[in-house]
Amino acid sequence: MDEQQLTGGLANAGAVVRRGAVVDRPAGPNAPALHGFLRALRAGGFADAPLPTGEPAGGREQLEFLPGDVAVPPYPAWALREDALTSVARLLRRWHDASARTPFDPVAAWPGEFADPEGGPLLCHNDVCVENVVFRTGAAAALIDFDFAAPGRPIWDVAMTARYWVPVLDPTTATETARAHLQVPHRLRLFADAYGLSPADRLALPSVLEQTTAVCRTFVTHRVTAGDAAFTAYFDAHGGWARWDRLQSWLADQRPLLERTLKA
Incomplete structure (x- = not known):
């Protein structure tokens, strides 16, 4: 074959x-x-x-094998549309609802790289990046690649997913990657609305975004320090630590605006 x-x-x-x-x-x-x-x-x-x-x-x-369309870099225009964003949020909610009903082995060797540091009641995917969602007829239809699945809170998975799909980028990086037209506060609220995020989790989401960003930076640090060729090449080609510093500083500055937008 x-x-x-x-x-x-x-x-x-x-x-x-x-x-x-x-x-x-x-x-x-x-x-x-x-x-x-x-x-x-x-x-x-x-x-x-x-x-x-x-x-x-x-x-x-x-x-x-789950048939459908999977966006890979350079991402096609359809993967950046608002209907794609909201369909991913709805798929993530279906995943969480199903995961909450499904028991998992709490002592299994679940990976810790992207895991919620507070743990949680259900198995989160933790890596719903653009390349890990299968689309059919223009809507998110399935999740793949569960390498980083681990117990956690739904809001942790929401923040992890929003980082990729909003996407959560500082203005400089957004401009450099031709995504300056994607307004973070607006798209983050669209994602929260489509997911059905609770009022309490809406208030917490900006802070959790900062936490997930720090966890992802630690993951990249370990991979680059270990000499992982693929990660090192990507890291060097995409701004290195300056890009991470810029994003983390921008997220902290934007927290009040994101909280107001999500609450409105």
Whole structure:
């Protein structure tokens, strides 16, 4: 059977292949627990995540291929539209509602890189980046790549996802990446509205965005320090630490405006 290398993302660059209806990819130490969770999700009626097709072996796992469109850099215009943004928020809410009904193994080796430091009652995806959402007929239809799934609070996953899809960028970076026309406060409120975020979580979201940004910076620091070639190349080509410093300073300055916009 012909192999097709699937592109997108940095963590498993070049290591994910499709063979017909099956995706073969690296498996983490938590794969048995994650596979059990994905099977329980499907049994509970949530069909918007892949089903494992076999048991993990040799550091690899096999999952069903979910057909559709996945945006990869340079991102197409449709991935930046407001209807794409709100459909991702609604998909994330469906995921959280289903995850809250589905038990998971609390002592499994869930990865900690992107995990909510406060823990939480359900399994969060933690990496709903643009490359990890499958679209069909113009709307977000499924989530893929659960390498960083871990227990957490829904608002943590909301903040992680909003970082990618709003996207949360300082004005300089937004201009450099041709996304200055995407207004962060407006799009963040659209995301919160479509998700159905509670008043208390709306108030907390700007602060949680700052926390998730700090966690992501720590993740990048570890990867770059370890000499990960893919991350180092991306880091060097996208502004290095100056970009992270600028974003974190801008987020702190914008917190009152974001709180007012989300509350309005």
